[in-house]
Amino acid sequence: MGVAYAASGRGAAGRWPEWAGYAAGAWTLPAVALALYWAAGGDTGYVLRDARIGPALAWPVAAFLLVGGIMAVSSVRRVGRQMPRWWPGAGLWTACALTGAGTFGFVMNALQLVFTGTVDDWPVFGVEALSAVGAALYAAAALAFQRAVAGACARCGGLHSAGTGAARGAPVPVPAPRAVRRAAYAGALAFVPYMVMKTTWAFGGTFAGVSGEEMVAEFRRNGASGLVLTLERYGVDFTTLSALLGVFLLLGLTHRWGQVFPRWAPPLTGRRVPRWLPLVPAWLGALTLGPYGVVATLLYLLPSAVGLTGLPDKEPLAGWAGWTVAAFGVGAFAVYGVALGVAAWSYQRRTRPVCLN
Numbered sequence: 001m002g003v004a005y006a007a008s009g010r011g012a013a014g015r016w017p018e019w020a021g022y023a024a025g026a027w028t029l030p031a032v033a034l035a036l037y038w039a040a041g042g043d044t045g046y047v048l049r050d051a052r053i054g055p056a057l058a059w060p061v062a063a064f065l066l067v068g069g070i071m072a073v074s075s076v077r078r079v080g081r082q083m084p085r086w087w088p089g090a091g092l093w094t095a096c097a098l099t100g101a102g103t104f105g106f107v108m109n110a111l112q113l114v115f116t117g118t119v120d121d122w123p124v125f126g127v128e129a130l131s132a133v134g135a136a137l138y139a140a141a142a143l144a145f146q147r148a149v150a151g152a153c154a155r156c157g158g159l160h161s162a163g164t165g166a167a168r169g170a171p172v173p174v175p176a177p178r179a180v181r182r183a184a185y186a187g188a189l190a191f192v193p194y195m196v197m198k199t200t201w202a203f204g205g206t207f208a209g210v211s212g213e214e215m216v217a218e219f220r221r222n223g224a225s226g227l228v229l230t231l232e233r234y235g236v237d238f239t240t241l242s243a244l245l246g247v248f249l250l251l252g253l254t255h256r257w258g259q260v261f262p263r264w265a266p267p268l269t270g271r272r273v274p275r276w277l278p279l280v281p282a283w284l285g286a287l288t289l290g291p292y293g294v295v296a297t298l299l300y301l302l303p304s305a306v307g308l309t310g311l312p313d314k315e316p317l318a319g320w321a322g323w324t325v326a327a328f329g330v331g332a333f334a335v336y337g338v339a340l341g342v343a344a345w346s347y348q349r350r351t352r353p354v355c356l357n
Helices: 014-039 052-074 078-082 088-101 106-116 122-147 178-190 192-202 212-221 226-233 238-254 276-305 319-350
Strands: 165-168 355-356
Touching: 014 088, 014 122, 014 319, 052 212, 078 192, 088 276, 106 122, 106 238, 106 276, 178 192, 178 226, 178 238, 178 319, 192 212, 192 226, 192 238, 192 319, 212 226, 226 238, 238 276, 238 319, 276 319, 319 355
Parallel strands: none
Antiparallel strands: 165 355
8 A cells, every 4th residue: 555645646747756656666676787787797887897896886886776776665655654764765865866976977978979979988878867867766756755754745845735736836936045146156157267268279279288279189089070170160169168058057047037938038938947947957967067076176186286196197188287177177067066056956946836725
């Protein structure tokens, strides 16, 4: 017998609290099998395949995912109510964090696919995409369970009688709190040095001792598509375009026009922006760029800056020139990724539909 969820909606999407746990449990089965394959020495799709601890690390991954799957199914069954309340929550959020880490390179690979037509490793990219689905399912199951045990509405999280909530309404559009907007501005400004550097190269200039011609040659050696090389030839760098889109997303998450299409977006002017439209790329970007930037800053930039590790040695980005280029990129990703996570969390809370009487 399942856990009762109040006001869960009529359509399949509206009934997500009822099926999210089962879906997360079903997703767990192939995920655990894949982790056991890695633990046994398989390397297809495994981002840590070259690490010495790679196979050993896959064992706890399989174990945590298995626990997460069991807790996911338990969360929508009576047994979930008979457990200590923190068991399903801890198991589901731990599995969510683990699968979220699996999306680490998804955004960068997706951008590479858009601009070059391919990715460096298709199996790894597939695992990253599947990890994103798993993280969403675990999060949905955890949220549904928390609301169920609290006696709250499964859809809006509010407390109201069972006879209400037959329909949902969108809240009044409001901008993010001042602190969140400041974080967003910091994230946007963090990309300025990076965009200046890349645009300088795109126009054929020299930055950090590296010329634009050298960078174009590097693109060509790395198999860049004709589109990328054409853009570079006309002074447009594809990573700068990506950064501008990222800044646009960040500002949209913190302003009213990110909730209702503004006048400059005909023919959609005045219509509500679907919540998933900014939230999906926002959370993927936060989970990918934030950890990447922070970890790379702590484990690569700072140690090499104080002489604990060597400087880059691959031409043309070698020595302090290479370190400077890396710092501009990694630093931007760290600040932007954290700001994006803060803005996404605020947007998600501010735009959460409310049940109508």
